[in-house]
Amino acid sequence: MIEFRPNAPKWRQIADILKARIADGTYPVDTPLPSEHELVKEFGVARGTARKVLTKLKEEGFAYAERGMGTFVAPANTPES
Template sequence: MRWEPDVPRWRQVYDVMRERIVDGTYAPEQQLPSVVAICGEFGISQMTARRVLKELRQEGLAYMQPGLGTFVTELPQPSDS
């Protein structure tokens, strides 16, 4: 990944993962990559990866199941009206 110097790394990784949720790369109820997997993919620290997952949960895009991991939330479908 090419890092933008003026944007925090957690935010850049968050943006990538958020886009993957929105575009369906990570399907509803699918388990997201672990902290270790995120670290490996993006070359970031565990603390930074935890921040990414925390921000996804705070936005309502993901939820945690203790002992199991973090999963994608079912996103509301746009209405036709």
Template sequence: MSIDLDRTRPIWRQVAAVIVERIEDGTYPAGSKVPSVVDLSTEFGVAASTAQKVLAHLKAEGLIRTEVGLGSFVADR
């Protein structure tokens, strides 16, 4: 799926909004793995640093949790 990003607004916020929407609509249910930095970079055509910022934001908001060596997962609500 191709997502059209508005290059006049912060890209990381737009990508984060898409991931939040996927969590809320059940595309990524609680406990499921969310895309990695590489996967986000590829899907959205963004730099790795942008993808890292997205995941850091989602973690700070309590929406995902990370497990070293395993990846990021949707947090239980």
């Protein structure tokens, strides 16, 4: 688990961590992002917080969802080769 900064919402801090992982190639294009359950387990947050993280990543264009499959890294916001 990480130590959260008190001056920023937890969901934003986790979203920033996931965006950094996308940028550094930890999560390549079209690969699944952690599920809500995995985010809850890794970061020790409520399921609603984990859901908001994934929702915001989709809204910001970093991820897309496939019904019944999960949330995946979108190609638009990854470093170009």
